[in-house]
Amino acid sequence: MFESWFRTLTARHACVLGVAALIAAGVQPARAQLVLPGAVAPTPEGTVASPAKKRSVGGEMGAAAGPAIMPKAPAEDAIVGKIIKRDGEGSAIEFSRAGADLQVAKLTLVGDDLRRSGEACRVEVAGTPLKLTARQSETGLRRYQIAFPACAFTFDVLDGAILVTNEGKACELKDAGCRADPEGLWGMSADEIDPKKGEEMLGARARVEKTVRSTFRALYDQYKKEKAIRNFIVKEQAGFSSWREEVCRSYAREPDFGYCALRLTEARAIALGAQLATGVKLPPGVVEEAAAENTKKDEKK
Structure with a gap:
């Protein structure tokens, strides 16, 4: 799911263009892509890295004390x-179960009132429980689509949260005169997060970042001799931090807790692990480009 968002953002953000320029110039890109916003940049062996001082969306990460964390794909x-x-x-x-099946017990959409400009609207969706259909996913996460014709969005299951996509479209609930955008992270409300755990969350994210970097290195090494695939995964990795910033900038009290950034970084770690285990799915x-590259290799043999 979020791979498609990466591709959209790589066309818009200068950091990705910079990576492309490095590739075109023949400069090895792997090390440059491993640093995400808020993370500590790699330094020469024997020196000490200073923690990042800029406080960005997602909060300032704590020191990555302890081993790297490899998150597991959350169950329903x-x-x-x-x-x-x-x-x-x-x-x-709100989700519930009907036997073994996951379903939506309650859905409330908040958006813009189509009848009164500048005012908000709130729609309690009728007809619940709503059925969910399992969808194929290459991210290593469980994916579902909601059976609600007016807003049939798709989501990936995260740890106590869901990551929703709707092809970049808002939903128009014409009978209710309401337009609501479902895309983004749905998770804990700010008043549910224990203030004492804010630092713990930032530290956990730092450890998951370790996993993201090490798994990306392994994935890069696996495909470093295949230029088209290598360039693709480098651009995806470079686009991740910009995508995360965009998704999380409006999450409640994100600078204090970094909850959204933690969940998306866990999802990224799982997605990279899936690519390493099962291969990289490439856009057309x-x-x-990869096929043409392989043809040239065969001709040289």
Whole structure:
């Protein structure tokens, strides 16, 4: 899911263009891509890195004390029976089970009133429980689509949260005169987060960042002789921090807790692990480039 968001952002952010320029110049890109906003940049062996002082969206990470964390793909039970909110304070959803099947017990969408400019609207979706259909995913996460014709969004299951996409479109609930955008992270509300755990969350994110960097290195090494695939995964990795910043900038009290950034970094670690284990799924243009590259290699043999 978020891979498609990466591709959109790589066309818009200068940091990715800079990476492309490095590749074109023949400069090895792997080390440059391993540093994410808020992380400590790698330094020569024998020197001490100073912690980043700039406080950005997602909070300032704590020191990465302890081993790297490899998150596991959360099961559906991580979201059952909880009320989770978009950006921690907007639209809300609650999941339940009907036997073994996951379903939506309650859905409330908050958006813009189409009848009164500048005013908000709130819609309690009728017809619940709503069915969910499992969808194929290459991210290593469980993915579902909601059976609600007016807003049939798709989401990946995270730890106590969901990451929603709707092809970049807001939903228009014409009967209610309401337009609501479901995309983004739906998770804990700010008043549910224990203030004492803010530093713990930032430290956990730093350890997951270790996993992201080490897994990316392994993935890069696996494909370093295949230019088209190598360039693709480098651009995706470079686009991750910009994508995370965009998704999390509106999450409630994000600078204090970094909750959204932690969940998305965990999802990124899982996605990289899936790519390392099962291969990288390429968009059509890159597939053609990779095929042409392999044809040239065969001709040289």
